[in-house]
Amino acid sequence: MKRPTLEAVAALAGVSRATVSRVVNGQTTVAPHIREAVLRAVDELGYVPNSAARSLVTQRTDSIALVVSEPPTRVFSDDPLFATVIRAASIELEAADKQVVLMLAGSAKSHARVERYIASGHVDGAMLISMHGADPLPAAIARMRVPVVSYGRPAVPVDIPYVDNDNVGGAEAAVRHLVAAGRRRIATIAGPLDMIGGQDRLTGYRNVLRDSDRRSIVAVGDFTRESGAVAMRQLLRDDPHLDAVFAANDLMAIGALQALRQAGRRVPDDVAVVGFDDIEAAKYTDPPLTTVRHPVADQAAAMVRLLLGLFSGGPSDPVILPTELVIRESA
Amino acid sequence: MKRPTLEAVAALAGVSRATVSRVVNGQTTVAPHIREAVLRAVDELGYVPNSAARSLVTQRTDSIALVVSEPPTRVFSDDPLFATVIRAASIELEAADKQVVLMLAGSAKSHARVERYIASGHVDGAMLISMHGADPLPAAIARMRVPVVSYGRPAVPVDIPYVDNDNVGGAEAAVRHLVAAGRRRIATIAGPLDMIGGQDRLTGYRNVLRDSDRRSIVAVGDFTRESGAVAMRQLLRDDPHLDAVFAANDLMAIGALQALRQAGRRVPDDVAVVGFDDIEAAKYTDPPLTTVRHPVADQAAAMVRLLLGLFSGGPSDPVILPTELVIRESA
DNA sequence: AACACCTTGGAGAGCGCTCCCAACCATACG
DNA sequence: CGTATGGTTGGGAGCGCTCTCCAAGGTGTT
Numbered sequence: 001m002k003r004p005t006l007e008a009v010a011a012l013a014g015v016s017r018a019t020v021s022r023v024v025n026g027q028t029t030v031a032p033h034i035r036e037a038v039l040r041a042v043d044e045l046g047y048v049p050n051s052a053a054r055s056l057v058t059q060r061t062d063s064i065a066l067v068v069s070e071p072p073t074r075v076f077s078d079d080p081l082f083a084t085v086i087r088a089a090s091i092e093l094e095a096a097d098k099q100v101v102l103m104l105a106g107s108a109k110s111h112a113r114v115e116r117y118i119a120s121g122h123v124d125g126a127m128l129i130s131m132h133g134a135d136p137l138p139a140a141i142a143r144m145r146v147p148v149v150s151y152g153r154p155a156v157p158v159d160i161p162y163v164d165n166d167n168v169g170g171a172e173a174a175v176r177h178l179v180a181a182g183r184r185r186i187a188t189i190a191g192p193l194d195m196i197g198g199q200d201r202l203t204g205y206r207n208v209l210r211d212s213d214r215r216s217i218v219a220v221g222d223f224t225r226e227s228g229a230v231a232m233r234q235l236l237r238d239d240p241h242l243d244a245v246f247a248a249n250d251l252m253a254i255g256a257l258q259a260l261r262q263a264g265r266r267v268p269d270d271v272a273v274v275g276f277d278d279i280e281a282a283k284y285t286d287p288p289l290t291t292v293r294h295p296v297a298d299q300a301a302a303m304v305r306l307l308l309g310l311f312s313g314g315p316s317d318p319v320i321l322p323t324e325l326v327i328r329e330s331a
Numbered sequence: 332m333k334r335p336t337l338e339a340v341a342a343l344a345g346v347s348r349a350t351v352s353r354v355v356n357g358q359t360t361v362a363p364h365i366r367e368a369v370l371r372a373v374d375e376l377g378y379v380p381n382s383a384a385r386s387l388v389t390q391r392t393d394s395i396a397l398v399v400s401e402p403p404t405r406v407f408s409d410d411p412l413f414a415t416v417i418r419a420a421s422i423e424l425e426a427a428d429k430q431v432v433l434m435l436a437g438s439a440k441s442h443a444r445v446e447r448y449i450a451s452g453h454v455d456g457a458m459l460i461s462m463h464g465a466d467p468l469p470a471a472i473a474r475m476r477v478p479v480v481s482y483g484r485p486a487v488p489v490d491i492p493y494v495d496n497d498n499v500g501g502a503e504a505a506v507r508h509l510v511a512a513g514r515r516r517i518a519t520i521a522g523p524l525d526m527i528g529g530q531d532r533l534t535g536y537r538n539v540l541r542d543s544d545r546r547s548i549v550a551v552g553d554f555t556r557e558s559g560a561v562a563m564r565q566l567l568r569d570d571p572h573l574d575a576v577f578a579a580n581d582l583m584a585i586g587a588l589q590a591l592r593q594a595g596r597r598v599p600d601d602v603a604v605v606g607f608d609d610i611e612a613a614k615y616t617d618p619p620l621t622t623v624r625h626p627v628a629d630q631a632a633a634m635v636r637l638l639l640g641l642f643s644g645g646p647s648d649p650v651i652l653p654t655e656l657v658i659r660e661s662a
Numbered sequence: 663a664a665c666a667c668c669t670t671g672g673a674g675a676g677c678g679c680t681c682c683c684a685a686c687c688a689t690a691c692g
Numbered sequence: 693c694g695t696a697t698g699g700t701t702g703g704g705a706g707c708g709c710t711c712t713c714c715a716a717g718g719t720g721t722t
Binding site for chain 1: 334379380381382384394414418421425428430431432433434444447448450451452453
Binding site for chain 3: 346347348349350353360361362365384386387388389390
């Protein structure tokens with residue numbers, strides 16, 4: 001009635017536990033006919049090795065935690081970022097025959113659970129995704145003796161390897177595009193400044209404006225469409241004559257598009273709009289959104305490779321991936 | 332250098348392993364001052380119990396697998412269904428202090444991994460989400476002696492408990508609404524017929540049409556927006572005079588809206604459109620989409636409770652949740 | 663003061679597996 | 693024909709933990 005053990009298989013096949021273990025783990029030092037007998041017994045009993053027992057002795061679990069340190073509402077919002085990352089990372093990890101354990105660590109309470117989970121040896125390593133500045137998790141996890149990598153540069157300087165995209169460069173390219181098009185009053189809808197992506201994209205915007213001798217006009221959103229609309233209205237009040245907006249992500253750009261339409265501005269004729277991310281929806285806005293594409297899936301895959309590399313003593317240097325300006329009709 | 336064990340804590344606190352175990356597991360039969368000493372030692376060494384060792388003896392893992400038997404492209408598509416289910420289930424499971432292990436089982440290869448994972452005792456139970464008719468996974472997992480529940484009635488008759496919403500009733504309500512509004516030629520864009528949701532919603536549509544003496548006009552999509560647009564164009568060719576469409580989900584309804592606009596039809600004046608799901612985007616379509624809301628999050632929570640109930644010998648009867656017609660402007 | 667009873671801590675057996683080491687057998691060589 | 697060699701197999705320890713006894717000590721009662 002209970003699940004069969006190695007012992008049971010050994011008994012049925014008329015060999016020792018050790019031999020069964022060898023067959024199950026694919027060692028070649030077993031005589032073919034014995035191997036056959038063992039496999040038959042395994043099949044007959046429906047034997048599957050007990051993972052707890054195995055990892056107790058091997059000290060490995062072949063599982064990797066994917067920790068998303070955000071409230072669930074944001075993880076599974078309109079923003080497909082997390083979905084893309086999770087998907088790409090899963091594919092890459094499964095290719096390496098690792099099991100993905102997805103963990104949402106949005107609240108302080110779940111932080112504790114996650115820390116405990118990782119510390120208790122459930123996983124061989126962990127990947128952290130998108131945390132805010134005050135997030136204590138990276139530091140906490142880095143303290144354990146578990147290999148960890150981060151998706152995106154941690155906001156707090158913590159000594160863990162990470163993979164990021166060139167946020168500053170991408171923002172610069174976007175704003176340079178607006179400058180090149182002759183736009184004079186270029187505003188930005190920045191992301192949350194406690195997030196590294198928000199900071200870096202604002203930095204890129206400021207770099208170009210400074211170099212091109214324009215004034216910066218800044219409103220801050222929180223990466224949601226609604227906040228983009230609110231920020232856009234704010235900007236229009238601040239400077240009714242602005243002729244371009246760079247939004248720190250597409251969702252806010254879409255919100256800005258709505259607000260502009262409501263305010264009776266034509267895009268791109270009156271106001272040019274550029275987003276960041278190149279999400280799917282950017283193709284279907286009216287007009288289609290010019291935006292900065294960054295390789296989310298590649299970045300996730302690179303993160304996985306970085307972590308797997310750590311297991312075998314590979315380098316722990318940060319990896320930075322390039323971005324690309326996608327020009328559509330909004331700017 | 333290694334991770335501290337019970338033994339180490341016991342030595343430091345000057346007690347036996349058993350006593351430390353009692354303290355760590357919150358047993359009350361330990362004298363306060365000894366308890367203090369143990370906790371101090373735990374703290375000092377940064378001790379965290381080894382989960383493999385623990386579950387080897389307890390035969391529990393306190394983890395639950397959430398198996399999504401769909402290709403990742405669909406799981407993390409525009410369709411927020413999976414996201415909502417995953418989120419709600421996670422919240423509910425964490426409340427019960429269970430760890431969620433999310434597994435994507437889109438390919439045959441990953442099926443094998445998932446089966447092995449579950450069979451090897453990594454989790455105490457499993458939840459299956461949204462599978463197509465030919466999916467062998469429910470049957471395979473049901474065969475193991477692991478408690479399993481399904482989100483949605485399994486397409487293949489398999490004896491596992493499930494939680495579903497009233498797809499037939501919801502579709503009926505939607506189509507009855509169109510009938511009541513005086514629509515004469517009511518078409519439907521059905522979902523994939525190898526999915527139970529697709530079947531049931533089509534059944535509901537047919538039930539009402541039959542009772543109200545109208546002809547059914549059916550096109551089949553695959554729950555994506557694109558397929559909705561394609562199906563809509565098809566329907567317009569089949570019957571240029573149709574005056575209403577019931578789409579089996581909102582994404583296809585949105586595609587239909589696009590196709591109708593391109594064809595120069597006004598919604599709802601010329602053609603009324605009703606969707607199913609009440610996703611977030613349904614509020615923002617032009618015009619806002621009339622649709623059938625079903626309690627996705629509630630359903631997920633109910634699924635979790637059903638599974639947890641199974642552990643303690645609770646009932647394994649299917650749970651069916653009601654739906655609600657949300658009337659906006661498209662019909 | 664002796665007894666029973668209850669509380670509390672310790673000893674030890676395993677949970678199911680891997681892996682080291684030793685024993686074995688067969689072959690080949692001196 | 694004995695011994696060295698190499699390839700297979702089995703024995704057994706132990707991974708870190710829980711949990712069932714059991715013993716020791718303390719308390720209260722008669």
